[in-house]
Amino acid sequence: MTDVVADPRPLLAVLASALAIALIIASHRRPNIREAWSVVAAVTKFAIIASMLPGVLDGTEYRWSMGDLVGGIEFALRADALGMIFATLASLLWIFTAFYATGYMRGLDEHAQTRFFAAFAASLSTAVGVAFAENLVTIFVFYELLSVATYPLVAHDEDPEARAAGRKYVAYTFFGGGVLVLAGTALVFVLTGSTTFGQTGAALANADPALAKAAFALLATGFGVKAGLMPLHSWLPDAMVAPTPVSGLLHAVAVVKSGVFGIARLVLEVYGPERIAQFGLGLPLAVVAAFTLTAASVIALRQDRLKRRLAYSTVSQLSYIVLGLALVGPALSDSQALKYVIWGGLLHIPAHAFMKLTLFFCAGFIHVETHTDYISEMDGIGKRMPLTMVAFAVASAGMAGIPLVAGFVSKWFLLIGSVQADQAIFAVVLLISGVLNIAYFWPIVYGAFFESHDEADSKPLVEGRFGGGPAEENVAADGGHEDGDHADNHHHGGPGPDGWERVGWTGQEGSWLMLGPILLIASGAVVLGLIPYEVGFLELIELVAEEVSA
Amino acid sequence: MSDLLLGLLIVLPLLGSTLSLGLGLVRERVGWWVATLVLAVEAGLASWVAYVIYVGGDRLVHVLGGETFGRKSITVGGETTNFTVGIELVGDALSGLVVVLVAGVALAALAYMRRAGPRGNAFYTVYLIMTGGLMGVALTGDLFNLFVFLEIVGLATYALIAAGRGPEAAVASLKYLVVGTTGASMYLIGVGYVFLETGALNMVDVSRSLAGDAPWFDGALYSEPLVVAAFGFVAVGLATKSAIFPLHTWQPGAYAEAPDAVTVYISALASTSAAYAFARITWLVFTPEFFAVNRRLLEVVLLLAGASVVAGSVIAAMQQRLKRTFAYSSVAQFGLVFLGICVAVHPAATEEATKFAVYGTVIHLIGHAVIKGGLFATAGALAAGEGARTLSEIAGLARRRPFISGSLTVLGLSLVGVPPSVGFVGKWYIGVGAVGANLWPVVVVIFASTVLSLLYIAQILEKLYFTPEATEVDLQDVEPIAADGGRSLSYGMAGVGVTAAVVAVALGFGGAQLASLLDPVWRAVVDSAPEVIA
Amino acid sequence: MIDLLTTRYTYVLFAALLVVGLYIVIASSNLVKKVIGLNIFQTAIFLFFVSAAYIEGGASPVIHGEGGPYASPLPQVIVLTAIVVGVALTAVALALVVRIYSEYGTLDEQTLREVRADE
Structure with a gap:
């Protein structure tokens, strides 16, 4: 039903804001140009993603692979319907946030604005990477980079409270990502020989139920950390020490939704409703x-x-x-x-x-x-x-x-x-x-x-x-x-x-x-x-x- | 023809070391130039060897000593078999990567040493001897010869560490000497036991004899007490040299007190070469068949390696001095490497699990060398440029040293295992291998190591970027660090860190290609074959 | 036990020397004595190799099972090499000891620790 077309646009969407990081840092002496890069990158990114929307609605999927990342697993991006929901949302809202953040940071005369805008662009870049990731390893790559990219934003104030919040943030997200998600991914890979979304269900159905359940628990908990599932939510209220654009776009949209989105991929595509029902x-x-x-x-x-x-x-x-x-x-x-x-x-x-x-x-x-x-x-x-x-x-x-x-x-x-x-x-x-x-x-x-x-x-x-x-x-x-x-x-x-x-x-x-x-x-x-x-x-x-x- | 290269790889630095000393009689400060020239040629040779091995698919063997020596066939009791007389050098898919690594790091460390010192022709003489020794460790196919090269590396390392100005360096060096020699002697005992049992020292021959392939053995020797004890001694000896907890006590002092430039070099290669030797002996000499009989033995090593991961990380997080933190971090990272080595030959490992564990071990070994060398280079650059050696002194330095801090960040995150970086690739393969072998406690340790390494890396990054700078007065009290007393940084010093960061990320993208180079290795391990043949 | 002492006494000697050497390395606080201990430890291993070459039933390379007993030449060569390595090590160790003594004025590990803690 869906046909997959090789198209670099998913990659370009990720790179649009990654390129902006360099431009933002390069123009750190000229605030107006620096903020302009944010806006330009946001608009470009949204335009790239929006240009794929009609195709995706017609059942086309755009895919771009960058070769094997590790043996047997490609580093590949694919714009499918589920990914488009998240990517469109994040990139559209970034346009507004770019303006708002400019007003906010200048209104408060904040320090380290270059770092702020650079890290913001990096966060968006990785969030779209999460959206378009084609398999569990690729999503893990961006999921971890998202944690790294948002840390400077949480610890932005450089005071003890912000540092403590940053520490908590890093500890929670890395425990969720680097430990639980990675372990779950490895387990799925060993059980099924694949981590590509939508291709693991059948093999999981025949796998050892205990291991299949364990993998689900690891992945759900790992993504659940960013999704704020209790009792692993407590980093989120603390992370509110960050400037408000961060709390807004990242800690209400991009970061937390990457966790939710991970759960969506896990439930709907890695396991699929049948396996969810089968394993209870x-x-x-x-x-x-x-x-x-x-x-x-x-x-x-x-x-x-x-x-x-x-x-x-x-x-x-x-x-x-x-x-x-x-x-x-x-x-x-x-x-x-x-x-x-x-x-x-x-x-x-x-x-x-x-x-x-x-x-x-x-x-x-x-x-x-x-x-x-x-x-x-x-x-x-x-x-x-x-x-x-x-x-x-x-x-x-x-x-x-x-x-x-x-x-x-x-x-x-x-x-x-x-x-x-x-x-x-x-x-x-x-x-x-x-x-x-x-x-x-x-x-x-x-x-x-x-x-x-x-x-x-x-x-x-x-x-x-x-x-x-x-x-x-x-x-x-x-x-x-x-x-x-x-x-x-x-x-x-x-x-x-x-x-x-x-x-x-x-x-x-x-x-x-x-x-x-x-x-x-x-x-x-x-x-x-x-x-x-x-x-x-x-x-x-x-x-x-x-x-x-x- | 190209097998002669193997000998040349070892001989060239050794000859160069005499050249450095000899020309030093004529001119002062010629050592660096000689070393650079020699190692540039060495790097070229290493690339050639790697090309022949990986692209040509050859297994290079060179027997030292000419026609008299070599593989001779003999007939015993009607059965014809062959044995090696003399010392073999072997360039195969496993040693090729290590050769390239040694050549590359040796050249990179020189770029750092140009400004940072230590100076003097004698220093570069020892430096070249050590490079030759490392090449020997990588290439030798003989158990006793391995001991000799390990000791050459050891001797050179002791001397290099003591090249530091302070007397602290001498104390650390002597401690390393005592512990290191004891470790090497343990290894020698193990070799003696093997020799007593099999009458062979050539790795391939020993492996065959242990399997009972030679006609004068009734069967496999795997359950012989002497062979079991031999593995125990070899493991203890090489674990000491690789600084596995609790045999690591020499290592933090040695790394911390050595001159910064020397730390870059030895942290990247000294333990690495010992761990490589352990991998080679475990995989290709004792082979999985040995461990199928002696599972307990393997589990003891696994236990120590796991403890090393946890203890190394926790102690690293408690350190104040940057160099000590990174030193203890190596204890943890070599724990991971040893876990990978053991998982690959574990009886519970499936073929896939062995494959991934082999990938992971070698990639992590190489990745750690690049990362740790780079980290010490950035730590040294911070010390040289800003006089900052402790956690509190590096506070807020990111603004003044953006490139060095940036490299430190990338390398640190790579060590934690944030993708895409070589640290992630290694950890992923070892982890998948352990999952495939159903070794759940090992799985827990491997994946928990992410958070464990985060303990100390996050602390450093937080200080560097998010803590206001300490007052200037504190900095003035610190002794000038660079050997010439200046606080200047050269492009070479900053460049080593930046290059390491770039390489760490690039290898992260090339993880799959790097792994595919190792295909002959895992096939040999799976088949319990003594030779790695493409 | 008696059997072991009469026929394999060199191995017993090897084990005894090994333990004595290791004990000195660990227990002595004098740096020079540590180096001496290290030497004894290594000598034990040399002894082991040499005696292994002369033991009936011990395997020798290349030639096997045709008459015998042989004295294998290989262990002697090995030990010769190992002795050279050992001498080099001792030299480096003593050089370091001299340096430490000239800096701190002591060879005692305990005192050394105190002196360094004071600085």
């Missing part, structure tokens, strides 16, 4: 995902620092995707249910990306403009940053699964899929999580627009005995923001002594370099909620589902 692997994974998505939501309730709350929300939302994928096992007997869980799970990849990127960009924008990081200081902020908070409200509505926004569609498919697969318990979990989503997003929106700083309600969950997350005893909101002291910026957020100043609805709240991307991506989330099929994502997902069930 779906249910345990689904239980882990269900636990993660509830527990993370509950923890999110207690976070006062906006970025940490968003991080836990990410942990929770990623598990929606994993849940959808895990349910392919139980749903195997019912082709309709199988289709729906795959649709729901995979559609949540772009849906969550658009929504969470909006939320993070809003958080970063608030930080740049007002140096406010804590939710308890944000009451009445709707006056100061009206458009931003509207975008925030839209995106959080989507997170909660309210119709017309992207999150609704994917959740709906997940719900009906799990009910049809006779796993109604997971539908209940999804609904509970939806309620929790409202519980942790709504107070922010409500506080922003309907309260003022002086007469805000108390927030028992945050302040109380059980709340507050890691107790950061600096919630005292006094004084405006001082300039020039960015390293220590959580102590002087909040409104000035006279409350928030009022700013109009025409965009005077800050730089358009940042506001523009926020509004565009928020609109994107709505568009994706209204016409998911027409924008291509659902069509790609249909192709994936057809191929998997074929």
Whole structure:
């Protein structure tokens, strides 16, 4: 059905931003040119990937091999439907992030901007490599390089907190990648003699069940580290010390989704639904995902620092995707249910990306403009940053699964899929999580627009005995923001002594370099909620589902 | 004709060493030029030999001493067999890569030494002797001759280490001498036992005799106590020389106290040559058939090698001085190499598993030499350029030394096993081999080694890039490091690190091609054949 | 036991010398004595090779099974080479010892450690 065409475009898509690294470093003395390279690379990359989209939708796959990497395993990239979902998403959102990051880094007058933009380009390069990787070894190559490329971004601040977060990040991701994924890959290779996606299923069916299960556990856990599956999620909230564009594009889209994407490849193509059902692997994974998505939501309730709350929300939302994928096992007997869980799970990849990127960009924008990081200081902020908070409200509505926004569609498919697969318990979990989503997003929106700083309600969950997350005893909101002291910026957020100043609805709240991307991506989330099929994502997902069930 | 090259490879550096000394009587500071000239020719010869071996598919054999010696056929009790008289040099698919490695590293280290010193013609004399010895270790096909070459390498190494200015170097060197000689003597005992049992020293003949192929043996000698003990002594001796835990005690001091340029050279080659010798003897002399009978023995070595991986990495992470960190890291990496050697001949290994373990062992051996030589070169360059030798002193130096720091990063990550790099390729093959042999504890150690090496590499990178620079005052207290007292860096010194980084990555892409060169080797191992024939 | 002592006494001597040498290397804190121990250790091995050549039933190269006993020439050659290596080693070792003594003024390992710790 699909014909494979030799075409260098998958490689070019990876190289576009890799080349940009060199250009960015070379022009480190000229910031304008340096940032221009980021934008040029982002646009080029997206153009290359988009040019493959029509072909892929027609059932063509573009493949480029660079010869054997290790004996019997090619270093090959292939743009197929599943890979295109991730690659299109990451490269499209990078364009917006390139602008936003420029605004953010300049707004804060950050140090080491060259390193930042270079590492950012490297991260995107490897993320697309993950998307197009044709086999487990190739995906491992990019998966590890992604860990390496993002480390400088996490440790960017160069202070003890950032270093500690960086250390944790490296330890977790390398344990997941270099140890577990590599071991699982080796096991699959020995069991089947191949690591190419889609060609290992038959051999695995006849392999020693204990080893086949062990390989699945290793790979799922290894990818699960980056996907934030509990209990291996704790690097993600800590990694929020990174500048917000990083938290946004990488720790809500590219990096974490590379983990989820790895699980998708593993479930749908390395094992395939039949083997998942045969070995009974779906249910345990689904239980882990269900636990993660509830527990993370509950923890999110207690976070006062906006970025940490968003991080836990990410942990929770990623598990929606994993849940959808895990349910392919139980749903195997019912082709309709199988289709729906795959649709729901995979559609949540772009849906969550658009929504969470909006939320993070809003958080970063608030930080740049007002140096406010804590939710308890944000009451009445709707006056100061009206458009931003509207975008925030839209995106959080989507997170909660309210119709017309992207999150609704994917959740709906997940719900009906799990009910049809006779796993109604997971539908209940999804609904509970939806309620929790409202519980942790709504107070922010409500506080922003309907309260003022002086007469805000108390927030028992945050302040109380059980709340507050890691107790950061600096919630005292006094004084405006001082300039020039960015390293220590959580102590002087909040409104000035006279409350928030009022700013109009025409965009005077800050730089358009940042506001523009926020509004565009928020609109994107709505568009994706209204016409998911027409924008291509659902069509790609249909192709994936057809191929998997074929 | 081309078999004469094998002898030339060994003789040329030895002759050069006398030339360096002789011309030194006439002119001072001629040593470096002589060494460069000799080793450039040597590198050319090595490439030629490699070409003949890998492209021509030949197994080169050269018998020292001319017509009188060589393979002679004799008839005993009606059966005709042949035995080697004299010393054979063998250039096959296994030794060819090592020859190229030695020639390449020797030349690269010279580029570093040009500025960094030590100077003096005597130094380059010893340097050339060591190169000749390393070639001998790589090429010899005779167990006792191997001992002689090991000792030549050893003697040269002791002298090179002691070429450091400080008395610390002399102490470290003496410690190495005592432990190293004991190790070499252990090896000699093992050879003696083998000789007593088989009456042969030629590796091929010993291997055949052990298998019971000669007509005067009733059958295989694998279960003879003397043969079993012989393997034990050989293993202990070569493990000492390769610095396998807990026989590694000489190594960190020796690497750390030696002059930086010498460390680059010996860290890349000294232990490597011993580990290569162990691989050759294990695979081609004792062969898997021996270990099918003596599985326990193999498992003891596996245990030590595994302990070496863990202990070496953990101790490396506790070091303050960069050179000591890298030295202990070698203990861990040679643990991996030994794991690979043993997995290849393990009775549980399938044909595929043996194949991958052989690939992995040799590639990791070569990869580690490139990586570790490069790492020591960057550490030396940081010391020479910035006076930074400890973790706290290198803080924030990445901004001032971007290329050296960049090379250190690439090499370090390669050591961790981040693809695409030679470190990953080696680890992958050894890991796949161990999985194929169902040796689960070994599998755990191999894959955990990623995180273990990350322990110390991440620490260094974090200091280098993400920690603010230490105050200037601290730097002034440090003694000037370069031999001539200057703090200047030459292109050669920086270039060695950069080149190593490039090679490490390039070999990562060429991993499959590199592995395919080793196909005759694994086939010989699988067949328990004593000769590697393409 | 008696049998072993009467017929294979050289091997017993080999083992005894080996252990004595190794013991000195490990236990003595005097650097020169360590070098002496190393020499004894190596001498034991030389003895082993030489005696192996003269033992009836020990295999010799090239010629096998036709009459005998033979004294194999090979071990002698080997030992000669090994002695040369050993002498070279001793020379290097003593050179290092001289250097250490001139720097630290001691040959005792213990004292040496203290002196180095003080610096």
